[in-house]
Amino acid sequence: MATSRRADAAPPVPKPVRSWLTVVTAYHLCDAAMTQQLAPLGIKLPEHEVLSHVLRDPGLSQQALAARCFTAKSHISALVVALEERGWLLRERDPADGRARRLRLTATGRTMAERSLAVQSAIVSAMAEAVSAEEMLLVERAMQRVNERLRALLDAG
Template sequence: MNNTQDLPWDNPRFRNWVSVARACHAVERALGAALQPLDLKPAQLDVLMNLHRHPGMSQHELARRLLVGRSNITMLLPQLESRGLLRREGDEKDRRVLRLTLTEAGEALLQEALKVHTALIEKVMAAFSPSECDLVGEHMRRIVEVLKID
């Protein structure tokens, strides 16, 4: 960048995008702190939530939904499995595929974690009117669409 170009933080789009990124980071940190009493990290909560909503999904499908590499999932799953929160079972049609399901303990922990997560969301979104809340969601969905993320 040379001296004749505008600095990126002078651009409202850049400045506002940094605000979005900082807000996301702040929520992630707050969620991490709030989940500590449950001995759960936000990434682990994402796994539990997805397996609750889509029981029997494969590790590959889970990685794609969470927008992470399969190696990340491969590291997370043994931790959750050793705690008795999920099961990995072979697929009947393709032995290379492992299907993932929550255990009763996983479901119970998820219910507790969802109370924590919901309380944090309510705290953050209470700063907005219902129409502003809808607008925030609409803008975030548009970002996902522009980036073509599932």
């Protein structure tokens, strides 16, 4: 006799949706782990993101930073002001465009960026221990293709 699904049971989730939900869950767990591990340093995740981008690309504009962080310019502006007030970040006028501001880390900001990146590195290493190098490469390649497809969707409007 065939088993029937209960009337109140949720419909089956298609495989692509299950896979995507797994990616989303991993992202949120990573976010939570980063938040937890950064707290003792007195750094919030958005601050870490700003510090790490400016460490990797000194002189980055606020506009480019907002694009890299996938957030509104107003949010980045507030973060930049807060980090400047903490003495971690400097805003300098762009000599080519007086309206633009270029971002640089102070010595203290560099130290904090390096400490927060060490936290991130430890979390990424812990995640990577769960899979083989080959599996990690497959995930990377798959996510690159997904990113390309999503960028094409965005560009198509």
